[in-house]
Amino acid sequence: MSKTTNSEYKIAIFGAAVSIIFTAIYDWIKAKPILYTLKSILGWIWNNIFKFELPVWQIIILLMVVLILNKILKKSPKENIEENFNDWLNYTEDSFDGLKWKWIWQKVFGKWNIENLSPICPECGTTMEQYNMMRSATCPRCDHRIYDFKSSSKIEAIIIDNVKRDLYKPL
Numbered sequence: 519m520s521k522t523t524n525s526e527y528k529i530a531i532f533g534a535a536v537s538i539i540f541t542a543i544y545d546w547i548k549a550k551p552i553l554y555t556l557k558s559i560l561g562w563i564w565n566n567i568f569k570f571e572l573p574v575w576q577i578i579i580l581l582m583v584v585l586i587l588n589k590i591l592k593k594s595p596k597e598n599i600e601e602n603f604n605d606w607l608n609y610t611e612d613s614f615d616g617l618k619w620k621w622i623w624q625k626v627f628g629k630w631n632i633e634n635l636s637p638i639c640p641e642c643g644t645t646m647e648q649y650n651m652m653r654s655a656t657c658p659r660c661d662h663r664i665y666d667f668k669s670s671s672k673i674e675a676i677i678i679d680n681v682k683r684d685l686y687k688p689l
C-alpha cells in the first residue's frame with residue numbers, strides 16, 4: 519500500500535514539474551521570435567530573470583521540485599543496492615545436486631571473492647577435504663567419502679550467477 523502511495527506521489531511531482539517546464543518554454547517561445555543571437559538570449563535572461571519579470575516563484579518552485587525529485591529518484595536505487603548488498607553477503611551456503619556447500623565472502627582489492635568453498639559432509643555436517651585430482655572429498659570426522667560431485671569452480675560460477683540474477687534464497 520505504502521509503495522503505491524509513494525509512486526503516485528512521485529508521478530504527481532513529476533507531472534507538476536513537467537507542466538511548469540512546458541508552461542515556461544511555451545511562454546518563452548510565444549514571446550520571442552524564432553531566431554536569437556546570443557546577445558538577445560542574454561538580454562532576455564537579464565530582463566526576465568534578473569529584473570524579475572518572469573514570476574520568480576515559478577523558478578523557485580521548479581528548482582525545489584527538481585531538487586526533491588532528484589533526491590527521491592536517487593534515494594530508491596541506492597537503498598535497493600544497500601539491501602541486496604547485505605542480502606547476498608548472508609548467502610554463504612546452498613545445496614547443489616543434493617550436496618551442501620559452504621563458503622565465505624572476502625573482499626580483496628575492493629572485489630568480493632568466494633573463499634573457503636567446501637562441500638559439507640552429508641553424514642555429520644563437517645566441512646570436507648577435497649581432492650581435486652581424484653574428484654573426491656573425504657570427511658575428516660567420519661571418513662565419509664563422496665565422488666563425482668560438481669567441481670568447486672563450477673559451484674563458484676553457479677553461486678556468482680545466483681547472486682547476479684537474484685536466484686539465491688536467503689537462508
Ligand SMILES: [Zn+2]
Pocket residue numbers: 639640641642643644657658659660661662
Ligand atoms: Zn562426516
